[in-house]
Amino acid sequence: MSIPFYRNDPLAHGAVEEIVPGVRRVVCNNPSAFTFRGTNSYIIGRGKVAVLDPGPEDDAHLAALLAATQGETITHVIVSHTHRDHSPGARALVAATGAGTWGFGPHVTPPEAGGEGGDHGFVPGHRVADGEAIEGEGWRLTALHTPGHCANHLCFAMDGNGVLFSADHVMSWSTSVVSPPDGDMADYMRSLERVMAREDSLLLPGHGPAITDPKPFLKALHAHREEREAKVVAALAKAGEATADELVAPVYGPLDPRLVRPAGRSLLSHLLKLEQEGRVRRTQGESFSVA
Incomplete structure (x- = not known):
């Protein structure tokens, strides 16, 4: 079955797009064969906000996130998983804002055991278990542990608007690489079926534009x-x-x-x-x- 990929993404690197009320997207300028046009960082809330997936270490992207939240306070830095295109930017963002960090935990597989591509330096200040909520001013996210692409991968369901931040578990532009030992295809399929059983109306991936019709996309995937x-x-x-x-x-x-x-x-x-x-x-x- 052909997957109806979403590859039309005109958002300029560093620009800000409001996807739904209370959710803004900024794309890092780190394009590659694995990241499409770059890593999506999501700003959640207004006033006191969270940044989901701060991206790689990148001065221009850090500046773009700080500019997008000028006059606001970043209270939460949330990481979906510890691959090097998603979590390393947390260090500089925390240093600039004093925000706390949230994630499932550190990278599971050490480098010597094949944990390539992992950000082995990130350890969240707050560990988030499956089903646990993260709350801020006017927003609430519930974590779904979705191992497969990465053992510590989390998706996040946002209260009240049908949005699921699917990160790299479900991307809009391509399938996800599942690379052992940190990646596991049996886990991936179980996690995918878990997301398929939900009734989300909008998936916001780690790379690429929003998936606006999730059911047929997930079925095809x-x-x-x-x-x-x-x-x-x-x-x-x-x-x-x-x-x-x-x-x-x-x-x-x-x-x-x-x-x-x-x-x-x-x-x-x-x-x-x-x-x-x-x-x-x-x-x-x-x-x-x-x-």
Whole structure:
């Protein structure tokens, strides 16, 4: 099933967009093959406000956030997950404002265990559990622990307006990379099904514009993952035995060279999920075959 991606995003880097009353967006100028046009930071509330996902260490983005909240007080800096394009900007923003920090916890997988891409320096002042609320002046967010893309990933449901801040669990412009060991495809699918069961009317992702019709988008995203898994099993059956990297070409076809390694990581996550389910088995080293 084709995913109806949202890729029309004309908001200039550093500019401010009010999406719904009480929610503003500022896009960091850190475009890449994995971040689209850059990381979205969301300003929540008026007067005394929260900043959700301050982004990477970036002086221009920090200045843009401070300019967007001039005359207001940033009381909360909230982090959806500890990847380097989302949380490192918290340090400078806290230093400039004195705000407290909220998040699920530090990055789960240490660098020596494969925790690449993690911001291992971020430790929230306030740890937020699944179902716990964060409140400020005129706003309230409820945390949903949604591991998969990252083990400490949180989405946040905003009271009263049908908004879910979906961060990198559900992005509007592309699927999310799920890279073991910190990424887990079985967790990702369970988290996706949890979001699918909700009745949110607007998803605000970590990269890309708002998802204005969530139900069909989420359905297509779920179907896409299932179709990818079926392709993995078919390609593995044809090969007899293969590693995740060897399956990239038959499963994905031609790819931007920058995406070959991440594709291999996502395929490994599919294989590990299938192994847990008894559908494939490890033959030797990093090779798998159909069970």
